[in-house]
Amino acid sequence: MKRHLFAICFSAVLALFSVFFVLDTFVISKSYRSAVDMNTSMFSETTASESSKQSTSSTKSNAHSSQQQDSSSERRLGSRRAGGRTLRRSAVSDYKGTTISGSSSSESISSTDSLSSSEGNTSYQDDNVKIELTTYRVNETTVYVADVELSSAQFLKSAFANNIYGRNVTATTSSIAQANSAILAINGDYYGVQEKGYVIRNGIVYRNTAKGSDVLCIFADGSMEVVSDQEYSAEELVAKGVWQAFSFGPALVEKGSVTVGVNTEVGKAKASNPRTAIGLINKNHFVFVVSDGRTSESEGLSIYELATFLQSLGVQTGYNLDGGGSSTMVFNGVVVNKPTNNGGISERRVSDIVYI
């Protein structure tokens, strides 16, 4: 015993430190601050002028609101806070699939009407929000696309798990969506596992430490741009009108062109995997894209395949968010894709979501 005293003591210290390291990395939650109110002041200039131009038509059946319809999104924002929103749920039967052509992939991309939420809804519409869900089959993979048209970017929000900004503070996408009464939600950039990277949510800076990567900026005017965090500070971005900023990447499409190569890696991953991406077609017209993967039904997409698919949708700016087991899309309270986790179909707990 005495002969090996040093070895035993050192081994014990090394083991204890390693256990602490693993717990600190993956388990121990650190709550840095609660999510504060949204910084909607950046919308004051754009709201009144934009809302009347971009009000969507209300042609779907089954309107069940007794509130007066108001074309001003600012007043609608106030009424949403005070007494909920006006909903019009569309009927299921008028869903249409479309065939997308012009893909650089040798396989054609086709859509199927295979979505099956519990109520069978594949679209949503009110005076400020229009959402259309479509399912595609791309490279042996099921891809879910939510086409989102908004009257104002203020309806594109983000939320933290348990409404707390911190490390290892997680919850499933569906539970975060439910807590925030989201119509549509996808997982975000899982900021909680990173120690660096800008975190700007709902106009508030939560982390201003750059990590030398592309940052997706969604502006209050409904535009989207990918910038380098070496170029602007987080505070400067908010001053420029950035409403949401995500740090995962890489940028997939910029100015309508694919910006990733065939061998582009995300965290050393070249393989096909479930993916989550967000794209901009034009101002206040977004697409949320989630693909399945790691199953017998869906292989998954590589980064390049995801980028070319976004391009085929007409996306001008596209950005990759956290994929793998995190990839989840929730619509009207129902998880519409098949998130894989620990070898089965189940949601992974994530740090944040992007939602409408």
Add this chain to the structure above:
Amino acid sequence: MYTSEKNLKLDLCWHLIAAGFLAVFGGIYELFSHGVYSGWMIFAFTVPLFLGALPYALLLHLKRTPGKAFRNLWNAGIACLSVGSVLQGVIVIYGTTNSLIIAYPIAGSILMLLGIVSECLHLPQNTAFWRLKKGKD
């Protein structure tokens, strides 16, 4: 207290076993990592192989027996670096970061350096010991 040739061979074997274990572990871990790879995980086996087994093999070949302090400190340093390499691979594959990882290479390097220093301090005595041993043989 000096190390016998038998202990050196024992250390050499343990380092080879550790290298083999880390090679297998890294391979299996990468197999289940959904195509995400990390050099830290794949090449973790090189630490006990090139920093452990190789120096000990060299010492055996040169018929030099280092002090016990050197053995303890050097082996501890290799353990630190090996564990650090594996954990770095784990967090890279997971896609996260932790600044505490820096403790492993720092501690490992310091321990190995202390081992070398302790051996240098004992060098004249070590040489004399070997001459004495040769004389007895």
